[in-house]
Amino acid sequence: MDDPNADTQWNDILRQKGILPPKEEKEITEDDIISMVENTIDEKSHGKAFDDMTLDELNEKEDDVDEEEERIFEAYRRQRMAEMREASMKAKYGCVKEISKVDYVTEVNQAGEGVWVVLHVYKNDIPLCKLINQHIMNLAGKFPEVKFLRSVSSVCIPNYPDKNLPTIFVYYEGDMKKQFIGPHEFGGMNFTQDELEWNLSKIGTVKTELEEPPKKSISDVMDRAMKENTIDDCDDDNDW
Structure with a gap:
């Protein structure tokens, strides 16, 4: 026997004639x-x-x-x-702002809650300072949530010695978290933007996508050189 609840044309006719009861509605x-x-x-x-x-x-x-x-x-x-x-x-910066001594408290110490500040103290006639300025300009665009600043040393810190340039101060919520002082901190004119980004990421200033340090550390290079010298010495002994 056919299912009386089935949706067929014949069952619809039988329901209209009253031969079949109305179709049972399924509970929703x-x-x-x-x-x-x-x-x-x-x-x-x-x-x-x-x-x-x-x-x-x-x-x-x-x-x-x-x-x-x-x-x-x-x-x-x-x-x-x-x-x-x-x-x-978060993305309210995006460029490097030039400041003077009178701006220091407002721009650095009172930057605000959750704000990282990177301040480059420099002089235009020092090549490494020019290189660092180029790097922070690029990083400012890449990490617009970080406040990047720069200031000429004689304007920002009177009598600041040139031997300490370039200098980078890193602040978070008004407190200094790291300082990079002098050319030895940067390794000369071969210092890359990725290296600066990596160094800032280790502090927590930026969230980098770099998976490892862009350049081997000096100690790693020295260790490798010593190992190679040891291997060469062994080879020389075997020749005898």
């Missing part, structure tokens, strides 16, 4: 409702989930949502706006 569960809402959202967003949409895309869909979806829609939009505000607050 909470899971069914959630599934229906999710399917509707997917259809209206052309297969793109709300949590994958940008704020502009969410705004474009505003007129398409009905009352049932409004709460979900608003939650996603508020989340996107909060994320954009947070990113905007």
Whole structure:
């Protein structure tokens, strides 16, 4: 015997004639409702989930949502706006600012909560200082959440000795965390931007994607040279 609840044309005719009882309606569960809402959202967003949409895309869909979806829609939009505000607050620098002695307290000691400050003390006629200035300009654009500053030594710290240049002071929330003083800290004109980025990342100033130090340390180079010399000596002994 055919199923009286089956959705067939014959059963529909029998129901209309009163021969078969009305079809039993399936109870809609909470899971069914959630599934229906999710399917509707997917259809209206052309297969793109709300949590994958940008704020502009969410705004474009505003007129398409009905009352049932409004709460979900608003939650996603508020989340996107909060994320954009947070990113905007962090990325508020992006360049190197020149300061003088009178700016020091405001720009460095009172930089604010959660702010890293990198200050380069330099002189224009020192080649290594020019190189460091170029590096921090590039890093300022790469890490706009960090405040990069520079100041001519005679303007920032009167009577500061040239032998200490270049100098980099690193502050966090107004407290000094690290200082790099003098050319020996940088290793000469071969000092690279990646090396500076790595050194700042070790302090926590920047979040680098570099996976290892860009250059071997002096001790590593010396160890390698000693090992090679030892091997050469052994080879010479074997020749005899």
